[in-house]
Amino acid sequence: MGRVTQDTTPTPTAPGTTVHPADSPGAPWWHDAVIYQVYPRSWADADGDGIGDLPGITARLPYLRDLGVDALWLSPFYVSPMNDAGYDVADYRDVDPRFGTLADADTLITTAHDLGLKVVVDLVPNHTSSEHAWFRAALAAGPGSPERDRYVFRDGKGPDGDEPPNNWPSVFGGRGWSRVTEADGTPGQWYLHIFDVTQPDLNWDNPEVREELESVLRFWCDRGVDGFRVDVAHGLVKKEGLPDWHGRMGVFDEVDADGGPLGVGHDAPTLEGHDGAPVLDHNATGNAPMWDQDGVHEIYRAWRKVLDSYGEPDRILCAEAWVKPETRLARYVRGDEMHQAFNFDFLDTHWDAAALTAVVESSLRSNDAVGAPTTWVLSNHDVVRHATRFGLDQDQPRTNGIRATDPQPDAALGLRRARAATALMLALPGGAYLYQGEELGLPEHTTMPDDVRQDPTYLRTDGEIAGRDGCRVPVPWVKDAPSLGFGPGDSPWLPQPEAYADLAVDQQEGVEGSTLELYRTLLSLRRSLRLGARALAWDALAGPQVVAFRATADDGDELLVVTNTGGEPVTLPAGEVLVSSAPLDGGLLPGDTTAWVRPSAS
Incomplete structure (x- = not known):
């Protein structure tokens, strides 16, 4: 089925x-900061166990x-027991031994600050691990207890409560x-x-939950984190009464011709999981009773007060909120x-000038x-890398993982477009996030053997959805080294594809012209040039195949940014080309290329 979008955006x-x-x-x-996402399992392994760690990160x-x-x-x-790669937290105030110790975290934060880098850490407040002390206490305490009220426990339906x-x-x-088995x-x-069976949702109507997470914020702020x-x-907040939901939950809100979500899973418009229950995607919102309830804003106003109490420089909160x-x-x-809030609409936009504009x-x-x-x-640990996404059919919904039996991307085309997309993104006003390895042009691992996959999405759908392992593969640092320099051992936790060797940092x-040097x-x-702080106005070059805007500083300095998403070259105006994502042909901007130009004075 082709990708049909619901166009409600006014003419630019x-x-x-x-x-x-x-x-x-x-x-x-934070208004214009560029923040680099490090996925700890996959960035640098100092001790050789095949899993990245905090000392490895600090060294790099x-x-x-x-x-x-x-x-x-x-x-x-x-x-964490790592049932969802650490997003199932058993203790918010300590470091998992796989990654190191609290002392290692302190060293990382101090070293980063000494290098002029700020440190943002992940906070997982929707759920804990089922191994968290609170959940174990809830199981032991039984129905109606204060311990159970920290989570969302309910009696079942039917005469025996078995639904x-x-x-x-x-x-x-x-x-x-x-369903749990009681003590008797x-x-x-x-x-x-809402996620894995080992990730019970917290009850955010409970004041104790709110107090605990505010305490966690203070714990890490006191250790020096910047956000x-x-x-x-x-x-976090669910609709009162927890009503049934009969909507078709789509992935990233892809819509059909009637404006309804396309279905579930990025791979196919199917509505059932492996046990017959519908597959829900947390990226769809609308009036779903488990997403984007107004009550979340009260929570974040309280959190903002906690962070503001630390004074300058600002500690920040960035929302992973798939909201439309x-x-x-x-x-x-x-x-x-x-x-901040991630602009996932931008991430989810296909390679199309009109849509990008x-x-x-x-x-x-x-x-x-x-x-x-x-x-x-443009990329993160939950989505197919954009160097691969842009090499797929742009008329199809974005996929959630790629397997060896799936249609394979055009790697060269994908990388060319990815470089152009990044050059466009980094010229836009505001902040930006980069995902580890994208500066090397790393593609998704699209031929990973199924027997090494670990994503619960893959496991809980019996392999129907490939999942996110392909974008989480360890980074290559040195071509002719064990695990491509990721660590001293030969067996990283996920295998690296052959293509990563020639993309290693040392290569x-x-x-000149490498993706790393372009970044x-x-x-x-x-x-x-303080591009993140400039004004933006569209340029007359903009059209059906061209994104073009002028970024203007307070002093009047102007930069023209042109992205050609089409097949025909575009004539650039006279001026100094500061950078281009691919070589120019004289004064012509080839297809799938972005250039930053300082126009000549008229």
């Missing part, structure tokens, strides 16, 4: 009209300084409820787990709530309305 503003004003002088650091921090980013965001490193309390499914496939051995209540990326920020429309997402970044304008206008910067992103450093150039120019 006429060329020359300011779409977004320049940021105020002296704006906080100079690489990030040299790359030119402002901060790093660490995915979870807390104590779940409602029909909500799990994001990872199957039902969203599991009898079948008991059910608990909600938090908040997992499933749109999911953009005006709803903007509510998360109002002045007394979060500082529309999403940039609508995003800027929505966030400008609440006085917040826009936060751009790209100092090599370094883009980041250096972005910082020196």
